[in-house]
Amino acid sequence: MQPWYELPSHRLWLQQQSVDLLDFGRNVVRSGGGASVLSDDGQPLVDQPVFTWITCRMVHVYSIGTLLGIPGSKPVAQGALAGLTGILKDEAAGGWFSSVAADGTPEADKSAYAHAFVLLAGTSATRAGLEGGRELLDAAIEVFEKYFWDEAAGKLIDTWSTDFSTPDPYRGINANMHGVEAMLTVADVTGDDKWLLRAQRVVDFVIEQAKAHNWQIPEHYDVNWNAELEYNDDQRDDQFKPYGVTIGHSLEWARLMLHLEASLDALSLPHGDYLGAATALFQAAVDKGWDVDGEPGFVYTTDWEGKPVVRGRMHWVAAEGIGAAAALWERTREQQYADAYQLWWDYVDTHLIDHKLGSWFHELDEKNVPAALVWPGKPDLYHAFQATLIPRLPLTPSLASAVAEGKLR
Incomplete structure (x- = not known):
């Protein structure tokens, strides 16, 4: 059978899915700027913080x-961006609050995770020609380099106090993963290759750690980057720092390694065996995470022996499986x-796409029934x-650069 990739009809289906998702989130802009958390039917949850x-x-x-x-995309993008130049920006200490509550109270501390996404937003906004997009990117680069990129370690500092006076000793792979994603986009938009070399240092560390743990990636580390394998054993379904092996991150890292490889190859810059690492991570994630408990779908997390810990099916894991x-x-x-x-698009269409209300269910239970234990609602797209x-x-x-350069197939 001809692979779906080669079928114009499949590409048309993908395009329709893109349009449907954009339509679902069209009401996301918060009064005063920023994006709301979305409900199951795409309505803004105004009692929730602006993240x-x-x-x-x-x-x-x-x-x-x-x-x-x-049509309609640019006003939404511009309205969301207004939150990054307004309510979410810390004019006193610099950088961006992780969130601001409905009553206007900022969340304590500043995170590399959030700031990596500011970089991503800045690059995409710049490519799309949004007003203030390049200014946002330049400001994000300045903060990221000053506080979050640790040149000595070749990785990111995870969290600072709100005033940037005190770094938290915790170090995490999740922020570094989205940091790599952002670095690839910054390299594309600015033409500065140092961002690729930074991404390479992070990726090389992740590969080293994965090799040492049977191609499973430790997520949590101390200040000296020693893995803490039992971290959050008492909070196993944490939204951002779950215990054990996060299956979706193995898939996401596999894809990012291939993006980095392609970017380095385009500039004839040397690198390690990123294809070998990507295939090993992908296979370990599939073997330990897909269809392992009698029901289709990826489990959220496993322990270090490969036993499922949190059996819920998160939509983002299936999405990253498709991407990888x-x-x-x-x-x-x-x-x-x-x-x-x-196989995974069939699963998504059967279980995750909400054909009645739109978008994807963000979480299913172990029987593939919509649930809301970790991710209530349909927060984003x-x-x-x-x-x-x-x-x-x-x-x-x-992605944004490729679309801007007319490379969409």
Whole structure:
């Protein structure tokens, strides 16, 4: 059977999914700027905080919608961006609050996770020609380099106190993963190769750690970057720092390694065996995470022996599985990746796409019934939207740049 990637009808289906997602989130802009958390039917939950990471993701998504020529996208992107130059920006200490509550109270501390998404938003907004986009990117680069990039360690400092006076000793892979994603986009938009070399240092560390743990990535570290394998054993389903092995991150890292490889190759810069690492991470995630407990779907987390810990099915894990399979197919043209891609889109269409209210259910239980234990509502569009784009784009440049340069297939 001809792989779906090669079918114009499948690419049209992906495009329709992109448009449907953009339509679902059209009411996301908060009064005064920023993006709301979305309910199951796409309505803004105004009693929830304005989160920087959600706001940035929506700037990114609707900037790409603008580049795709989807009417209505630019006003949404511009309205979300207004939150990054307004309520979410810390004018006193610099940088961005992680969130601001409905009563105007900022969340304590400043996170690399949120600031990586500010970089992403800045690059996408710049590519889309949004007013203030390049200024946002320049400001984000300044803060990121001053506080979050640790040149000596070759990785990111995870969290600072609100006034940037005291760094937290915790170090985490999640922030570094989105830092790599952002660095690839900054390199594309600015033309500065140092961002690729920074991303390479992070990726090389992740590969070293994964090799030492049977191609499972430790997520949590102390200040000296020693892995803490039992971290959050008492909070196993934490939204951002769950215990054990996060299956979706193995898939996401596999894809990012291939994007980095392609970017380095384009400049004839040396690197390690990123394809080998990506295939090993992908296979370990599939073996330990997919269809392992009698029901289809990826479990959220496992322990270090590969036993499922949190059996719920998070939408973003399936989306990243699709993205990783697409990237590996693009890189290798091996049938196993085309087969996985098609299997997982069938799963998404059957279980995750909400054909009644729109978008994707963000969480299912172990029986694939919609649930809301970890992620209530349908907060944002980022993972699902990117799953509709990655199969239609080359491995480099990054998504917004590739769309801006007319590389969409």
